Amino acid sequence: MSLDVIDDLEAEQEQLDAVLSRLTPEDWLLASAADGWTVADVVLHLAQTEEAVPVTVRGDPPPVDWRRYGGTVDDAMAAMVRAQPAPPAEILQRWRAARVASVKALRAADPQKPVQWVTSALKPRTLATTRLAEHWAHALDITAPLGVAWPDTMRLRHIAWLGHSTLRYAFQLAGLPAAPVFCDLTAPDGSSWRFGDPSAESAIAGPAGAFCRVGAQRLAPSDAGLLTSGPHAADALRLLRNYA
Template sequence: MSTDTPPATTPDPSRSAVLESVLADLEAESDQLDAIVAGLDDDGWTTATPAPGWDVAHQVAHLHWTDIASLAAIEGGEAFAALMKGAIENPTGYVDAEADRLAALAPQDLLSAWRDGRRQLAAALRAVPDGEKIAWFGPPMSPASMATARLMETWAHSRDVAEAFGIELPRSARAKHVANLGFRTRGFAYLVRGREVPSVPVRVELVGTDGETWAWGPEDAENRVTGDGYDFALLATRRRTRDDVDVVAHGAAAEEWLDIVQAFAGLPGPDPQPLAARQGGEGAA
């Protein structure tokens, strides 16, 4: 038997570049939300948001909890096993219960914990060995995919907080990550509803925030989704109804998919209310 020491694994520079790009956008999206909540007094943290039953503290608490869960998934072992057990035992209420628990923290303590957690997660994602996948509540993910999922959640919940205060956030190109995830999770949107995943391909061609084309799927697909890329991200995170976005389905398969599209893991939750029906910060999921 050879006693030679195997060569050290050489890091994949393309993998690192993709991960660093996503992490940079995640940091920018987090900092944007941080700038909104950092100046709030205690009463501001109790402001209702479009998510039923969630105030600003719940929104930040959920982001912090998911960072903690992601760290536990990277580390593996008993901590993540306990999270999985909790989710299995209470599939419809686990996320809300954890948000309630952390939202009870003093606002500045919650803010500090969220800041620390997201920095720790970025470092942990960078340290995952090349080729290693991270266990999750759904399929295992690469570090870049997990970072993209964290960006998507931060992007979506930032919109909830901004809407609660009547703030119009910039239509930045970071929405492309969210739109891409919405496309990639087409099959999951069917599975989570107990429906058969169709074999018919769908092409997505959207106008990006800088006027460029965001496109995924076979170019020759008969079923297509077209329209505004930022609006598609809002639709895929279930922050808007189809009537409130500039997104169009062409073909029966595309039409069916847009009715259930969701970029996030877990149950779909309640449908968002139309913009015209929203009053007092209540409405969207």
């Protein structure tokens, strides 16, 4: 894992690119683990969202307002995918160009100047973390149905940090008072990643990969094997989200 999240975003994208470059035309048309989307649809979505990063960093008005496509972000993203079908080879090239431009823009951005991303103002490195989290989650959607290995890496530390750091926001969205929660997670190499105040009365412990999958809504909390203690940990795990 690099100390620079933008380096790790680029590494995550390159790992996914290596998988996508080996897919057959038939593979691209198979159902992914993202409900209702093929593998091609998932990569198109990644391309569309990566194309928005340089625009956001520059502070330009988006060429397409997502609100025109749906009342929620998820509905709008699905509608945008449906609106731009293309052959797999074109989608792959579009995503490759978009990811290069996205990383370049994030590296050049003022790290202290927040940019508007969908409904939130984020600093560029936090935006890079959300892009890393999205590429990781969608890589799971692509590789699992194809039987392709996608082992956890130390890059998950950024995603685990994002999940923990947005817990206050997640509590607020649910109409609950924010409560401190300490997370003691086991990294892929067996080391410990700790987030929050160790003296907090609520805590979550267990594998970082499971924690990140719960936050990406790729694993139910009840199936994650994570240990919760204290009055607020179960709610925190239920509300956990790896996006800002």
